[in-house]
Amino acid sequence: THMAADALVSLGVVFAGLGMSLSGWLWLDPLVSLVIAGVIVWGTWGLLRGSLSLALHAVPASIEPADVRRFLEALPGVAEIHDLHIWPMSTTGIALTCHLVMPSGHPGDAFLARTATALKTAFDIGHTTLQIETGDAGVCQLAAESAV
Numbered sequence: 151t152h153m154a155a156d157a158l159v160s161l162g163v164v165f166a167g168l169g170m171s172l173s174g175w176l177w178l179d180p181l182v183s184l185v186i187a188g189v190i191v192w193g194t195w196g197l198l199r200g201s202l203s204l205a206l207h208a209v210p211a212s213i214e215p216a217d218v219r220r221f222l223e224a225l226p227g228v229a230e231i232h233d234l235h236i237w238p239m240s241t242t243g244i245a246l247t248c249h250l251v252m253p254s255g256h257p258g259d260a261f262l263a264r265t266a267t268a269l270k271t272a273f274d275i276g277h278t279t280l281q282i283e284t285g286d287a288g289v290c291q292l293a294a295e296s297a298v
Contacts, residue, residue, distance in 0.1 A: 213244065
């Protein structure tokens, strides 16, 4: 596809040159240049959007944060969650960090491993970091929804 687009661009330049030579219409050059620029922008728009999203650490379009929130809140022993962040680490890797409030204490490494595997299976989140809180130290300063 890319090579075909390159060939069409070259063909457009040749036709513009022939048109200018035969007719003297010098405005063909900037017109064809604008059309070519439009074709390039149109063809790369998805890549530009994806790159911008990656650079801004936006939640990947394939993930609905509310679904992830509900999944984590439904885990056994979890009273609440906060400070949930989901972002792309690369074009293929997704990361998540979250605080889980579990009043009965840390559930152990097996719970963390099962949760990470479930997040990978359900949401394709491959890098998970979970912080367990019991809630006995008061409210976490990152518990407010406005905290970043």
